[in-house]
Amino acid sequence: MKLILLIGLFFLNETKGQEKFEIAKVSKSRTFIVLFNAMNSDKELIDQLKETITDLNKNKSIDLTNKKIKISFFLDKKHADYKPETNEEYEDWSKSYIAEYTNDDKKLIIYPTDLKKLKHVILKN
Numbered sequence: 001m002k003l004i005l006l007i008g009l010f011f012l013n014e015t016k017g018q019e020k021f022e023i024a025k026v027s028k029s030r031t032f033i034v035l036f037n038a039m040n041s042d043k044e045l046i047d048q049l050k051e052t053i054t055d056l057n058k059n060k061s062i063d064l065t066n067k068k069i070k071i072s073f074f075l076d077k078k079h080a081d082y083k084p085e086t087n088e089e090y091e092d093w094s095k096s097y098i099a100e101y102t103n104d105d106k107k108l109i110i111y112p113t114d115l116k117k118l119k120h121v122i123l124k125n
Contacts, residue, residue, distance in 0.1 A: 021036060022034045030070045030071070032074065034076065034080050035052065053101060069101075070101065073098050073100070099112070106122050107121070108120070
């Protein structure tokens with residue numbers, strides 16, 4: 001019996017380790033997401049973000065019929081919030097802030113705080 005319990009706990013931990021994202025915070029119509037294992041290439045990151053948005057809609061965490069929905073994507077949960085008011089915290093926050101999606105215009109922006117890497121993509125339904 002103990003062996004079955006240990007095997008079950010192992011598989012639960014394995015499944016949990018495969019999570020792709022976490023909802024860190026919801027504030028009005030904005031959802032703050034922590035993205036695990038963010039892809040390196042722009043194309044792969046955009047595909048990963050599209051998939052996350054689809055998953056959020058499927059599991060009813062967001063409602064894409066609501067035009068006011070906005071999603072902010074971060075790499076670190078402690079930074080998953082609005083821009084900090086102090087300059088000391090801004091640098092770490094901006095490195096963690098990797099994407100923004102606005103449902104009204106279906107616009108996905110990757111690397112919103114890095115003008116050299118910044119890209120705008122319109123997502124199709």
